[in-house]
Amino acid sequence: MTTRDPLDDVAAGIVAAARTAARREKRRAARNRMGPARVVGYVRASTEEQGDQGAGLEAQRRAITEACEARGWQLLTIREDVASGKAFSKRPGLETALASVRAGDAGALVVAKLDRLSRSVIDAAQTIELARREGWNLVALDLGVDFSTAAGTAMAQMTAVFAELERRLIGERTRAALAVKKAQGVQLGRPRELPEAVRRRIRRLRASGRTYRDIADRLNAGGVATAHGGAKWHASSVRAAEGV
Numbered sequence: 001m002t003t004r005d006p007l008d009d010v011a012a013g014i015v016a017a018a019r020t021a022a023r024r025e026k027r028r029a030a031r032n033r034m035g036p037a038r039v040v041g042y043v044r045a046s047t048e049e050q051g052d053q054g055a056g057l058e059a060q061r062r063a064i065t066e067a068c069e070a071r072g073w074q075l076l077t078i079r080e081d082v083a084s085g086k087a088f089s090k091r092p093g094l095e096t097a098l099a100s101v102r103a104g105d106a107g108a109l110v111v112a113k114l115d116r117l118s119r120s121v122i123d124a125a126q127t128i129e130l131a132r133r134e135g136w137n138l139v140a141l142d143l144g145v146d147f148s149t150a151a152g153t154a155m156a157q158m159t160a161v162f163a164e165l166e167r168r169l170i171g172e173r174t175r176a177a178l179a180v181k182k183a184q185g186v187q188l189g190r191p192r193e194l195p196e197a198v199r200r201r202i203r204r205l206r207a208s209g210r211t212y213r214d215i216a217d218r219l220n221a222g223g224v225a226t227a228h229g230g231a232k233w234h235a236s237s238v239r240a241a242e243g244v
Helices: 006-032 047-052 056-071 092-102 121-134 150-183 196-207 212-221 235-242
Strands: 038-045 074-082 108-111 137-140
Touching (some): 038 056, 056 108, 092 121
Parallel strands (some): 108 137
């Protein structure tokens, strides 16, 4: 049996998205003849960046303004934050900008650089997916992300691919680190807190010929908590407790 390469699905998804974007572009071009697209801009700089590069926000504003003028878009406003880009929390400027496009007041959110949304590729990809799902446009001028064009849609798809790669790499690094700790004899997970009296009782019952299932039933009937404070014993947890 042949195994389907996941990259084939990715490639097929990119081609399909590009074709869809091409059809959208034709429809939007027809709508644009009735008036310019309404967009909202967003700029961000961290406290450190703004202190070291006072023109950081202004440079982003200029890039957004010039792009809108070149494309004939109506720039309603530019929201801003001076905050960390690690998460979306405590960023009122971004929240207001997203509210505008999600409510339909603007058709697109424009940023000078994708990392102004978030330094995390995963978080940025989630915003791209939100825009695709809800039908508004997200434009990142530095990477060419733009759902109104076929190439821009393909770039958005590639961003999603790299976000998935980042997720998998994080998972692999976590598993590798845990394996090293386990090999070093480090106890993983929550510490065991089973009272010595319970362990002795389990060992006595095992010595008398009781099965793990029978011991679990007896402990449950007596309301004895498990090693981690759980209310129900299983044969596997009794076996683990016996070896403590």
